[in-house]
Amino acid sequence: MERDIVIMGGGPGGYVAAIRAAHLGAKVALVEEDKLGGTCLNRGCIPTKSLYKNAQVLNTLKKAGEFGIRLQGYDLDMKKVQDRKKEAVSRLCSGIGQLLKGFGVEVLPGRGSLMDKSTVSVVTSSGNRECAKAKNIIIATGSIPAQIPVPGLDLPGVMTSTEALELDHVPKSMVIIGGGVVGIEFAGIYQSFGTEVTVVEFLPRILPGVDDEIVKRLTMLLKRKGIKIETGVKVKEIRRESGGLQVLAEGKNAEVAWNAEIVLVSAGRSVNTAGLHLDEVGVSYSRGGITVDSHFATSVPGIYAIGDVIGGQMLAHVASDEGKAAVENILGLSGHINYDAVPSCVFTFPEVAAVGLTEEAAKSRGISYLVSKFMFAANGKALTMGETDGLVKVLADGNTKKIMGVHILGPHASDLIHEGVLAVEQGLTAEEIGRAIHAHPTLAESFLEAVLGIEGKAIHMMPQK
Structure with missing residues (x-):
C-alpha cells in the first residue's frame, strides 16, 4: 500500500503532523522506535513538570507559617514522586496511541532510515525489516543531549537530564554544568528537594536569549533561595574524589573546583540525524540541522523535515506547529510559522x-x-x-x-x-x-x-x- 505521507519520529512534531494529515484525508504512517510522545513526553517536558509540581508543593509547605498553618513535619518519598511521574507519562503516552488509532494513522514500530526519496526502511527491535513507501516523507527525529569535550563524563554519578529524572533519592549536592533552560529548571527542582545546587555556566549569564533584565532579576531570586550560580566559567575536567565528584574549571581569574555527589551535564541539545542515511539520499544538512525552505522542504523533492532536527527554536510546541504547517504545504494548503x-x-x-x-x-x-x-x-x-x-x-x-x-x-x-x-x-x-x-x-x-x-x-x- 502506498501512503501519502510517512513520518519518521513520533514526538510532538511527528504525531501532531500525522493527526493533521489525517484531518485532511491523507493516508499516513508514523515510524517510531521508542515510545510515542518523543523526548518531550518521556524524557523532558512532562516528567520534568511532574517533579516541578513536587518541588512547588514543598515550597508551599515551607511557607505554610505565613498563612497561619502549623505543620508538625514532613518528608519526601522519592519512590512516590517517581511513581506519580511515571503514571502521568504513561497516561499521556497511551492517550497519543489512542488518538493515532482513532484518526486511522498507521504506527510502524522500529527505527527508520531513508532508502530513497519515497521509501523508509523500518527495522524493528527484533531485527525484522519493512519498507514503507509514500509520496512524501517527513523527518521528525528530534534531538539528543549535547556532549561537551570534557574528561570524566563517563564517571559514575555524571549524568544527563534523562538520568536525573530517574533519581531514586535526593542527592546531598549537585553541580549542574550549563545554565540554559533545562539546567536552571533542574536547579530549582532539586534545591527545593533539599539538594545543595551549584550551576556552572560558560557564558556571562544564564538563560541566553531571555530578556536581560528578566535574567538579572531571576538570578538574584535564585541566589536568594540558596542556588549558587557561577558564570563565565569553562569546565576543564570531572574527577572522582573520595566521597564524590569534583568539577574543575577555569574561572575569571583563577582555577576553581566544586565537589558534589551528582554532576548533571546540561549543555544543550544536538540534532538527531545519525543513521538516517541523509548523505546517501542527498538531503542537505549541517551541524545545526537539516536544511529546509519556508515550506519545510529539504533539498530532495518529496522529503520534508520539522522540529528539533532542523535546529532553530527547539521547543515542543514549535515542532508541533511546524508539523502542521509542513503537512498543509504538502497537501496544497498554505502553512506558515510566525517565529516572532x-x-x-x-x-x-x-x-x-x-x-x-x-x-x-x-x-x-x-x-x-x-x-x-x-x-x-x-x-x-x-x-x-x-x-x-x-x-x-x-x-x-x-x-x-x-x-x-x-x-x-x-x-x-x-x-x-x-x-x-x-x-x-x-x-x-x-x-x-x-x-x-x-x-x-x-x-x-x-x-x-x-x-x-x-x-x-x-x-x-x-x-x-
Missing part, C-alpha cells in the same frame, strides 16, 4: 515566560520601541497568594504602539503569557488591548496595567516623571 510570536517558558521559582522581541533584539534591529513594566507586588491577587516577586514587561513599537514583546517573571507566567502571544501574533496595539476588561482580582490585571503604561494610562502605577 513563539512563546517560551522556564519553570523556575518564580516562572519565566516570554514572547516576541527582547529589548536587546529590538535594539539590534534598529526598531524604535517603548517599554512599560508592572510589578506583581502591586497586584492584589499576587499579594494574597504570597507570590509578589517579579513583573510583567511589555515592549511596543514606538510609532504604531503595536505590542512587539511580552516578558513575565512571576507567578503563573507560563499561563499569563498567552494573552501576550495573541497580542504579538495579531499585531494588537496598546489601545486595543486596553479596551478589553480584565477580571478583578486576577494576575492578568498585571498584563493590562503594563500595556496601559505604554501610553501613560495605567491606573495602579505611579506617574512617570
Whole structure:
C-alpha cells in the first residue's frame, strides 16, 4: 500500500503532523522506535513538570507559617514522586496511541532510515525489516543531549537530564554544568528537594536569549533561595574524589573546583540525524540541522523535515506547529510559522515566560520601541497568594504602539503569557488591548496595567516623571 505521507519520529512534531494529515484525508504512517510522545513526553517536558509540581508543593509547605498553618513535619518519598511521574507519562503516552488509532494513522514500530526519496526502511527491535513507501516523507527525529569535550563524563554519578529524572533519592549536592533552560529548571527542582545546587555556566549569564533584565532579576531570586550560580566559567575536567565528584574549571581569574555527589551535564541539545542515511539520499544538512525552505522542504523533492532536527527554536510546541504547517504545504494548503510570536517558558521559582522581541533584539534591529513594566507586588491577587516577586514587561513599537514583546517573571507566567502571544501574533496595539476588561482580582490585571503604561494610562502605577 502506498501512503501519502510517512513520518519518521513520533514526538510532538511527528504525531501532531500525522493527526493533521489525517484531518485532511491523507493516508499516513508514523515510524517510531521508542515510545510515542518523543523526548518531550518521556524524557523532558512532562516528567520534568511532574517533579516541578513536587518541588512547588514543598515550597508551599515551607511557607505554610505565613498563612497561619502549623505543620508538625514532613518528608519526601522519592519512590512516590517517581511513581506519580511515571503514571502521568504513561497516561499521556497511551492517550497519543489512542488518538493515532482513532484518526486511522498507521504506527510502524522500529527505527527508520531513508532508502530513497519515497521509501523508509523500518527495522524493528527484533531485527525484522519493512519498507514503507509514500509520496512524501517527513523527518521528525528530534534531538539528543549535547556532549561537551570534557574528561570524566563517563564517571559514575555524571549524568544527563534523562538520568536525573530517574533519581531514586535526593542527592546531598549537585553541580549542574550549563545554565540554559533545562539546567536552571533542574536547579530549582532539586534545591527545593533539599539538594545543595551549584550551576556552572560558560557564558556571562544564564538563560541566553531571555530578556536581560528578566535574567538579572531571576538570578538574584535564585541566589536568594540558596542556588549558587557561577558564570563565565569553562569546565576543564570531572574527577572522582573520595566521597564524590569534583568539577574543575577555569574561572575569571583563577582555577576553581566544586565537589558534589551528582554532576548533571546540561549543555544543550544536538540534532538527531545519525543513521538516517541523509548523505546517501542527498538531503542537505549541517551541524545545526537539516536544511529546509519556508515550506519545510529539504533539498530532495518529496522529503520534508520539522522540529528539533532542523535546529532553530527547539521547543515542543514549535515542532508541533511546524508539523502542521509542513503537512498543509504538502497537501496544497498554505502553512506558515510566525517565529516572532513563539512563546517560551522556564519553570523556575518564580516562572519565566516570554514572547516576541527582547529589548536587546529590538535594539539590534534598529526598531524604535517603548517599554512599560508592572510589578506583581502591586497586584492584589499576587499579594494574597504570597507570590509578589517579579513583573510583567511589555515592549511596543514606538510609532504604531503595536505590542512587539511580552516578558513575565512571576507567578503563573507560563499561563499569563498567552494573552501576550495573541497580542504579538495579531499585531494588537496598546489601545486595543486596553479596551478589553480584565477580571478583578486576577494576575492578568498585571498584563493590562503594563500595556496601559505604554501610553501613560495605567491606573495602579505611579506617574512617570
